[in-house]
Amino acid sequence: MIEFHLNGRSGVAPYLQLIHQVRHALRLGLLREGDQLPKVKDVAAGLAINPNTVLKAYRELEYEGLAAARPGIGTFVTGTLDGGSLAAHGPLRRDLQRWLARARRAGLDDESIEALFVSTFRSAAEEGIA
């Protein structure tokens, strides 16, 4: 079972934060098809948020085909977002770790690393489109 958290300063609506966290967990394989999502009551009580906010997030996930509600039991994961690529995560993560180590040796701090990654990611994505 995953546990939700909220960032009050992010400016992102709480229901969207919940959706992002489910999608994120699906991508990383922390949630799989058939897993139960936390009960609405438990999320509302745990985060001190309006239960309607949780319901809205779950309805949106249902609409995207990622979850389904079983009345009286709870909401369960019915879809996947990893695209069958989970097996490749391990080697890719190791490559990335090696790259991060090189970046640090070259004297980059956290912010520079993030900026370099994001800008490279963006330009690669743009080339992909062109």
Next chain:
Amino acid sequence: MTAVIETEGLGKRYGRLWALTNCTLSIPAGHVVGLVGPNGAGKTTLLNLSTGMLAPTAGTIEVLGSRPAAGPAQLARVGYLAQHAPIYAGLSVADHLRLGAHLNPGWDAELARSRIERLDLNLEQKAGTLSGGQCAQLALTLAIAKRPEVLILDEPVASLDPLARREFLQDLMEAVAEQGLSVVLSSHLISDLERVCDYLILLVASRVLVAGPVEELLATHHLLSGPRRDPGSLPDGMEVISASHTDVQSTLLVRAGGPVLDPAWTVSEVGLEDLVLAYMSQAAGRRRRNRHLEVQK
């Protein structure tokens, strides 16, 4: 569906002073309603009118379809938690539960017992020796175990420390999820309520300035920034709530029915707190101007 609270031209006057004027509201059931406004805006007056502890000077009010405190049946459907978590200092926790059971026909003894157990309160302890957070939780237990359809809370977290505040709201939200009850709670701090409310009423200087579902309010208000210009030149259907200008730039908070299409503006979303503050300072500015005019006369 019957409205939780429905008012029409509601007003309350104390002597020569109107604490609430021309208040017309219709709050649908199933919401957690935040009643927000500065101290002295009339929040407590509105809540006391809703519970029937005050009678209106003008207009009408109905709670769950009938006059507040119309009879025992109506009283049983409404829970009320007054400011400063009222408890009887000389009575023990167990006494409070017995009192609750005795006074409320729909009393849920099992719910009360399990809540007290989970809160780890000693049944024999005198309520006067409980901490502020524990008092609030005991009062909330009584209000929830009564099993009301609507629960009205006046500044429930104002006097609590941040941890007790969080725990109180957690338990309140759990009750909302489990029992599907409607809640109306007041606070002079929007940040207390931002996570829990899905309906907002803003009361300033005895008037309702804003009332509606939070989602709708956030979707119809935008923060615009762009090259300096006269707010009068904005298209119809756009109302300026607050505006600030430098010599080159204008920043406006506007209420707009549709999307803002003018490419000169950078449009960003507005948080609930900014929205409330903009309306409050707009009202304060108007009052200052009125006073100024009176002085000139």
